[in-house]
Amino acid sequence: MIRVAIGGPRGKMGQEAVHTIMNNENMELVAVLDHREIGELLSESPEFPASYDVPVFLDLDTLITMISPDVFLDLTTPHQVFEHTKLCLQRNVRPVIGTTGFTDEQLQHCTTLAKNNKLGCIVAPNFAIGAVLMMKFAAMAAVYFPDVEIIEMHHDQKLDAPSGTAYKTAQMIAEVRPSHKQGHPNEEETIAGARGASFDGIPIHSVRLPGLIAHQQVLFGGEGQLFTLRHDSFNRQSFMSGVTFSINQVMDLTELVYGLENIL
Ligand SMILES: NC(=O)c1ccc[n+]([C@@H]2O[C@H](COP(=O)([O-])OP(=O)(O)OC[C@H]3O[C@@H](n4cnc5c(N)ncnc54)[C@H](O)[C@@H]3O)[C@@H](O)[C@H]2O)c1
Numbered sequence: 379m380i381r382v383a384i385g386g387p388r389g390k391m392g393q394e395a396v397h398t399i400m401n402n403e404n405m406e407l408v409a410v411l412d413h414r415e416i417g418e419l420l421s422e423s424p425e426f427p428a429s430y431d432v433p434v435f436l437d438l439d440t441l442i443t444m445i446s447p448d449v450f451l452d453l454t455t456p457h458q459v460f461e462h463t464k465l466c467l468q469r470n471v472r473p474v475i476g477t478t479g480f481t482d483e484q485l486q487h488c489t490t491l492a493k494n495n496k497l498g499c500i501v502a503p504n505f506a507i508g509a510v511l512m513m514k515f516a517a518m519a520a521v522y523f524p525d526v527e528i529i530e531m532h533h534d535q536k537l538d539a540p541s542g543t544a545y546k547t548a549q550m551i552a553e554v555r556p557s558h559k560q561g562h563p564n565e566e567e568t569i570a571g572a573r574g575a576s577f578d579g580i581p582i583h584s585v586r587l588p589g590l591i592a593h594q595q596v597l598f599g600g601e602g603q604l605f606t607l608r609h610d611s612f613n614r615q616s617f618m619s620g621v622t623f624s625i626n627q628v629m630d631l632t633e634l635v636y637g638l639e640n641i642l
């Protein structure tokens with residue numbers, strides 16, 4: 379039995395993850411971390427059935443002291459995730475991080491901490507297998523199509539932009555594509571931001587609309603041709619096999635892994 383605690387249990391991802399862990403025969407949901415008082419047990423919250431008698435904590439430090447989970451699954455907010463990850467790594471709890479919005483410096487800090495403590499940690503910008511494949515295929519294609527733009531589309535409650543997936547896609551492309559300046563050298567924006575954000579010269583366009591969940595296109599342009607990779611998550615169940623996979627895998631790791639493509 380892997381003893382799992384979840385941060386953000388009442389969020390859109392958190393609720394799905396609570397049900398997933400409760401129904402997994404190799405995992406036990408031993409605690410949840412919320413930031414608002416909802417009662418002592420998860421079952422007191424209207425989102426969950428009366429049988430979910432899982433203790434609720436408002437402070438991660440106390441949760442770790444009282445419960446000592448094997449794994450902490452973070453599905454909270456970009457503002458909290460770094461503090462949560464650091465604390466877990468300092469207290470011998472393996473973090474599985476779904477929350478996006480880590481800066482490069484924060485990721486580096488946690489990588490060093492995990493290595494020094496020989497503790498597994500997974501930071502997964504996207505748990506959906508199709509999205510992971512899209513990122514891998516994008517890196518393969520960029521070797522042959524160096525002119526590339528990313529369009530990511532998410533629901534309008536998302537806090538961070540660009541998405542963690544788009545950022546990771548751009549990083550993976552930048553690692554392999556030949557050094558390249560794309561677009562017209564004299565290009566000018568008449569409205570600031572018209573050409574999107576830029577990662578190593580790769581434009582990233584972020585769309586936020588109600589009705590969307592998580593979608594991304596990677597567009598490659600070549601002479602007389604356009605090659606498009608696209609992934610759509612139509613519900614949050616699409617992320618759950620990646621969540622349980624990560625919880626299982628993190629138990630055997632002794633370092634931080636950034637991106638599921640490195641362990642699939
Ligand atoms: N890696 C992936 O595959 C994947 C998939 C979907 C979402 N995400 C990311 O997961 C995160 C959560 O997404 P969401 O759509 O569920 O958001 P959400 O806003 O629906 O849920 C976040 C939850 O965290 C809670 N929370 C906020 N601060 C907290 C704190 N200090 N302690 C405990 N709980 C706290 C909020 O009350 C809320 O219930 C986002 O960063 C999102 O980008 C990742």
Ligand SMILES: O=C(O)C1=N[C@H](C(=O)O)CCC1
Nearest residue numbers: 478503504536541542543592
């Ligand atoms: O709903 C979100 O928010 C999502 N965030 C991740 C990202 O930023 O890439 C993954 C998909 C869903």
